[in-house]
Amino acid sequence: MLAAVALAGTVRPDASPSTTPVATDASLAGVDWSAVGGETVEFLSRLLQARSINPPGDEALAIDVVVEKLRAEGIDSEVIEFAPGRGSLVARLAGNGQDKPLCLLSHVDVVPAEAERWSVDPYSGLVRDGFVWGRGALDMKGMTAVEVMTLVTLKRLAVPLRRDVVLLAVADEEVDGQGIDAVIAQWDKIGCSHVVNEGGLGLSDLIFDGQTFHAISVAEKGAVWLKMIASGAPGHGSTPVPGRAPEHLARALQRLAAREDVVVWSDAHLETFRRAGRAGGGLKGLILSSPALTKLLARNSLLSMPPMRATLTNTVNVTGFFGGEQPNVVPSEVGAVLDCRILPGFMPEDIVRELIALVDDPAVRFEVISASTGNESPWDDPFFNALAARAVEGQEGAVAGPVRSPGYTDSKALRPLGARAYGYVPFVIDGELLGTMHGDDERVPVAEVQAGLRRLAAAVLDVSLARPDGPMGSPRGEAPR
Numbered sequence: 001m002l003a004a005v006a007l008a009g010t011v012r013p014d015a016s017p018s019t020t021p022v023a024t025d026a027s028l029a030g031v032d033w034s035a036v037g038g039e040t041v042e043f044l045s046r047l048l049q050a051r052s053i054n055p056p057g058d059e060a061l062a063i064d065v066v067v068e069k070l071r072a073e074g075i076d077s078e079v080i081e082f083a084p085g086r087g088s089l090v091a092r093l094a095g096n097g098q099d100k101p102l103c104l105l106s107h108v109d110v111v112p113a114e115a116e117r118w119s120v121d122p123y124s125g126l127v128r129d130g131f132v133w134g135r136g137a138l139d140m141k142g143m144t145a146v147e148v149m150t151l152v153t154l155k156r157l158a159v160p161l162r163r164d165v166v167l168l169a170v171a172d173e174e175v176d177g178q179g180i181d182a183v184i185a186q187w188d189k190i191g192c193s194h195v196v197n198e199g200g201l202g203l204s205d206l207i208f209d210g211q212t213f214h215a216i217s218v219a220e221k222g223a224v225w226l227k228m229i230a231s232g233a234p235g236h237g238s239t240p241v242p243g244r245a246p247e248h249l250a251r252a253l254q255r256l257a258a259r260e261d262v263v264v265w266s267d268a269h270l271e272t273f274r275r276a277g278r279a280g281g282g283l284k285g286l287i288l289s290s291p292a293l294t295k296l297l298a299r300n301s302l303l304s305m306p307p308m309r310a311t312l313t314n315t316v317n318v319t320g321f322f323g324g325e326q327p328n329v330v331p332s333e334v335g336a337v338l339d340c341r342i343l344p345g346f347m348p349e350d351i352v353r354e355l356i357a358l359v360d361d362p363a364v365r366f367e368v369i370s371a372s373t374g375n376e377s378p379w380d381d382p383f384f385n386a387l388a389a390r391a392v393e394g395q396e397g398a399v400a401g402p403v404r405s406p407g408y409t410d411s412k413a414l415r416p417l418g419a420r421a422y423g424y425v426p427f428v429i430d431g432e433l434l435g436t437m438h439g440d441d442e443r444v445p446v447a448e449v450q451a452g453l454r455r456l457a458a459a460v461l462d463v464s465l466a467r468p469d470g471p472m473g474s475p476r477g478e479a480p481r
């Protein structure tokens with residue numbers, strides 16, 4: 001905790017400073033974390049039993065579980081439906097309006113599971129061997145459960161808040177994003193200044209063995225999906241003739257494979273390496289704690305880690321092929337599908353222009369399937385600092401820092417609307433568990449569900465508790481309505 005607090009960025013004059021962590025701790029002092037943690041695990045189990053598998057979605061199954069939990073606590077919610085049985089839930093705990101609302105965002109749809117490959121029924125919500133098992137335990141019903149219970153805990157405490165705390169449990173994140181679109185259509189009523197969502201989490205042994213690194217995502221890349229199409233005269237398969245479409249495609253693919261990495265260092269990366277390096281110590285720590293030495297000496301080893309490389313460079317990934325159905329026919333067109341990801345600050349046309357120059361063949365053209373840009377939130381922010389400080393609280397040597405995500409989440413749609421969005425699922429897991437997201441035997445440690453609730457509830461209260469001198473700010477204030 002000390003490291004993160006000491007390294008926290010300066011607060012901008014336009015950003016509301018937090019109330020003191022001491023005030024938060026005093027408010028939370030009466031919470032029985034073991035009881036409320038157990039309640040969170042039980043609630044998560046029920047959420048995992050709801051088969052909100054996308055496609056087709058059926059998110060109402062999970063939304064109903066959330067609605068029921070909130071209703072039992074006297075918290076109203078509204079579901080914005082975009083199709084029968086599919087919608088996004090909005091619930092609100094009212095503050096005094098001094099600051100703009102803070103949003104607890106998650107999605108309740110899950111990707112399908114190959115049940116026969118699992119050790120347990122993926123929709124059992126089983127609690128066994130210290131884990132809660134089920135599709136969505138990490139991505140991301142575990143976070144939904146922690147966010148719902150954060151809202152419930154604040155409501156039970158009846159502490160005065162200086163901003164609304166809004167819960168958004170959305171549908172269809174995994175396929176088309178219709179759930180967040182439905183929310184955006186009503187953004188004038190929601191209007192959050194800050195959002196916490198999926199994106200990063202606490203990872204053990206990420207940068208240093210024995211060091212837990214809490215990655216808080218502040219940026220997401222844009223996605224540019226392309227068809228790379230080669231053309232030429234068609235002909236008979238029996239007689240090779242130079243210059244046919246498949247030959248052009250093969251040469252273009254070779255050029256893509258030889259594409260060199262161009263590293264785009266970001267302040268977020270360098271700050272993260274600096275924090276991890278300082279806490280990690282040794283020669284590696286010395287190098288990482290200096291941006292100049294990192295750029296000079298750590299570049300190649302960082303690029304050798306695929307997730308790190310994906311956050312440091314614009315990437316081009318061949319994900320499929322098309323054309324040429326018949327073995328004895330040379331087709332006039334064949335092609336490859338490319339998934340390109342661009343860092344914030346780059347435009348889709350930048351990567352297309354680069355690929356045209358790299359392939360350098362008039363017989364090869366590019367067609368855009370879809371394109372979006374990346375975006376980034378500042379991390380010199382009170383909520384970011386609160387998340388970072390609460391993430392590492394009580395953990396010797398743990399570090400929290402800003403990272404860029406190689407993929408994207410619903411946060412990418414909210415940043416252009418003025419929200420500062422941070423990706424942080426407050427659980428500490430290892431590489432093996434990380435691999436269960438979208439994979440087999442997805443599960444979350446029971447202890448982390450409980451710890452995660454405490455981390456998130458404290459961080460939210462750090463930036464939401466009414467100040468003693470503000471309106472309705474008396475510590476004995478009435479329960480927010």
Ligand SMILES: [Zn+2]
Nearest residue numbers: 139140173198
């Ligand atoms: Zn997700």
